[in-house]
Amino acid sequence: MADEPVSALDVSVQAQVLNLLQDLQNELGLTYILIAHNLSVVRYICDQVAVMYVGKIVELADTDELYGNPLHPYTSALLSAVPDANPNVEFNPVPLQGEVADPSQEYGGCNFAERCEYAKDICFQKVPELLNISNDEHPHYISCHLAGELSLKGII
DSSP: OEESTTTTSOHHHHHHHHHHHHHHHHHHTOOOOEEOSOHHHHHHHOSEEEEEETTEEEEEEEHHHHHHSOOSHHHHHHHHTSOOSOTTSOOOOOOOOSOOOOTTSOOSSOTTGGGOTTOOHHHHHSOOOOEEOOSSSSOOEEOOTTTTTOOOOOOO
């Protein structure tokens, strides 16, 4: 388990550590649980990604699937905050309104509903289940009442 393993390191040292982790993973068949806020690091190292909001998984999928086809509004907002290396690509992060939900409180609905621009009544009334919505061998789990209704933007 690695919790923010490169967050306090210089960029060149970050690259060396990430390459070492990847080499060890390939040579020894290791599995890592990586906790990170840097989505570029997550994309580089991870085969699968779980996105959490206030301590609960809201989306879980293979990395390429999640980055290219996010299904939860929070995932899409996070990915929109990753600047593109191409200076010709316009940077338009999705601003999240409101305050982060209090993890010590029980909500009658989705923890993200207060900040979600797509929220409907059901989002405030019923906690969404984490369900696999994929029909193939690569599961894509989503905890959102609006899964399948929204067309969200990825970064691949």
